[in-house]
Amino acid sequence: MGAVLKKLISLSSSNYKNLDWKTVLLILFLVAFFIRFPFFFRDYVDRDESTFIIMAQSWVNGHLPYTKLWDLKPPITFLFFAVIIKIFGKSFIAIRLFGTLLVALTALFTYGMTTKIASKKVAFWVALFCVFFQSLFGSLQGVMSEHICTFFFTVGAYLLLTKDHGKWYFLTGLFFGLSIMSKLNMAYPVLGLGIYFLWEGFTHKRLKANLKNLTLMGLGVIGTIALTALPYYFEGKTQIWWQSIFEAPLAYSDSQFHSPLKSLPFILASTLFFYFAYRKELVNFKSKPIQILLIIFSGVMLSFVQAGKVNGHYLIQVYPFILVLFGIAISKFVPHKKVFKPLVAVLLLLIPMEAYLEYVNIAKNKIEKGSFFNGEGIDVPSYIEANSLEIKNIFFTEYHIGYWVLGVDPPTTAATHPSNITRDVLYPYMENPRKTGIEELQYIMEVLKPKTLVARKGKKIFDKKLVRYNTYIDAYLAKNYTLLATVDRGLIYQRLE
Structure with a gap:
């Protein structure tokens, strides 16, 4: 060049x-x-x-x-x-x-x-x-x-x-x-x-x-x-x-x-x-x-x-x-x-x-993991498939490109982009049965009950300003899920039930 x-x-x-x-x-x-x-x-x-x-x-x-x-x-x-x-x-x-x-x-x-x-x-x-x-x-x-x-x-x-x-x-x-x-x-x-x-x-x-x-x-x-x-x-x-x-x-x-x-x-x-x-x-x-x-x-x-x-x-x-x-x-x-x-x-x-730094990154990833493809959105789904974890009932709170990699849909319409869950003003336009974000989150966690949940290490699941959402899901995860694996910064939780 x-x-x-x-x-x-x-x-x-x-x-x-x-x-x-x-x-x-x-x-x-x-x-x-x-x-x-x-x-x-x-x-x-x-x-x-x-x-x-x-x-x-x-x-x-x-x-x-x-x-x-x-x-x-x-x-x-x-x-x-x-x-x-x-x-x-x-x-x-x-x-x-x-x-x-x-x-x-x-x-x-x-x-x-x-x-x-x-x-x-x-x-x-x-x-x-x-x-x-x-x-x-x-x-x-x-x-x-x-x-x-x-x-x-x-x-x-x-x-x-x-x-x-x-x-x-x-x-x-x-x-x-x-x-x-x-x-x-x-x-x-x-x-x-x-x-x-x-x-x-x-x-x-x-x-x-x-x-x-x-x-x-x-x-x-x-x-x-x-x-x-x-x-x-x-x-x-x-x-x-x-x-x-x-x-x-x-x-x-x-x-x-x-x-x-x-x-x-x-x-x-x-x-x-x-x-x-x-x-x-x-x-x-x-x-x-x-x-x-x-x-x-x-x-x-x-x-x-x-x-x-x-x-x-x-x-x-x-x-x-x-x-x-x-x-x-x-x-x-x-x-x-x-x-x-x-x-x-x-x-x-x-x-x-x-670009130069990314060339180094993909070369390093190839040497360490055997693939040029990199990132938790790829590595986490690979771990899930390799360990035969549940994918039909899965919830990506982060790295939601994982739905595409695994060939599954998000759990609900509002969860297509994880941040949309918390945007109450959008619910009337989604033709969604739930009318608020907290109702939607409770429905996902308590009714659909995802067998597998993916989050990110060192980061709140929702924006740190959304205290109510984070308080709810942190408590729910602590009670109903166990941390099964950490893949780089990706956290893979499994439901206890």
């Missing part, structure tokens, strides 16, 4: 001009693959990814999302995983490989957007850093809903910047709709773009043309959303589609209080960048493509402010758009001198440090 990057740094501007999309995609995919490959063998990187996989498997088994298992995400996220599982079976490698392709394609369309505003050289490096920022620093090595929705939105944004015919606006709307149906907060930048085009129509005396284009784009968005409802309509379950996708997220959002101040550091940092770029005339803010990218970025950031939190993987949604602006500014601000090339080469070699 070092030799490849060194060669790229030494390319002249004329060489960059000769780059075609196929070559760029190949380079981006190879870099993404190198960075993300060691994580192909991890049980999970983020717990949400495990939930998406479990929901997708249920869909493959013939159960529409929200009808047997339930989670607080729109259906296109689950569909992405379901298609992979349907074609390739239960394969961590296939899921992570297509996640890698998703990252590379997002970067490729970021490259395409940038070529309409800046040189191919700037576009290439923006795309390369798009791969880095979607793959490193936190839980980004898994396949997250943000990866999926950002890919669809980036394709739509590329079409918006490069095409100017009604059919393309409709297609743009379809991609924006897919993005929203992967993660709902992408409705914010879509709404922002609608307002922008209305404003531009008034100020540039092209209101009629803009209204036509907006109508076509709106039809594309609505059409995509409507298509996700069709399977539910045919099964007479449209209500659960509506409740799960739209009502439940709103109810959950209203029930949570996260201070908008938590997003303030990101707002201030981006504002300072824009101010500096404006003062130094590094970015032409009068340019329509630049304004469109600003609207998209601002819309996503507004959704973060409304949510009152910014997790690391949330930022995937803004990287393609802010990196374009940042790349343009850097290209004008930093003088092109050969002295910078060794520094850039060293920087690029150091950035994937998480």
Whole structure:
């Protein structure tokens, strides 16, 4: 990889001009693959990814999302995983490989957007850093809903910047709709773009043309959303589609209080960048493509402010758009001198440090355990199967990817993601017989009576703030279960009865 990057740094501007999309995609995919490959063998990187996989498997088994298992995400996220599982079976490698392709394609369309505003050289490096920022620093090595929705939105944004015919606006709307149906907060930048085009129509005396284009784009968005409802309509379950996708997220959002101040550091940092770029005339803010990218970025950031939190993987949604602006500014601000090339080469070699460490981890796991696949979500199910423990009546309070590995379902709808058990506000939308989290937990423990229960060493079963839940289950485990085995940090309990 070092030799490849060194060669790229030494390319002249004329060489960059000769780059075609196929070559760029190949380079981006190879870099993404190198960075993300060691994580192909991890049980999970983020717990949400495990939930998406479990929901997708249920869909493959013939159960529409929200009808047997339930989670607080729109259906296109689950569909992405379901298609992979349907074609390739239960394969961590296939899921992570297509996640890698998703990252590379997002970067490729970021490259395409940038070529309409800046040189191919700037576009290439923006795309390369798009791969880095979607793959490193936190839980980004898994396949997250943000990866999926950002890919669809980036394709739509590329079409918006490069095409100017009604059919393309409709297609743009379809991609924006897919993005929203992967993660709902992408409705914010879509709404922002609608307002922008209305404003531009008034100020540039092209209101009629803009209204036509907006109508076509709106039809594309609505059409995509409507298509996700069709399977539910045919099964007479449209209500659960509506409740799960739209009502439940709103109810959950209203029930949570996260201070908008938590997003303030990101707002201030981006504002300072824009101010500096404006003062130094590094970015032409009068340019329509630049304004469109600003609207998209601002819309996503507004959704973060409304949510009152910014997790690391949330930022995937803004990287393609802010990196374009940042790349343009850097290209004008930093003088092109050969002295910078060794520094850039060293920087690029150091950035994937998480990947290097994971390569060491999988090699160590292979030597010690005989397998590249690693993590308690894999090792705990392996122990359970090797020792013929009960799997049909099992409860994973942690490492719930184990349900998928063992080929079983969670004990109840609410237990699909362990944390959903404690979210009382969601129960009306799950069509769940129990109406509170504590009732659900008591039902699982006292009625279903799991023969096997998995927890995590050194961590409370539920959030430490949920004292009532932890007090109940700790006492119940002490009375009715025995700790059978500890597999790394995984605790395997067996029921005494």
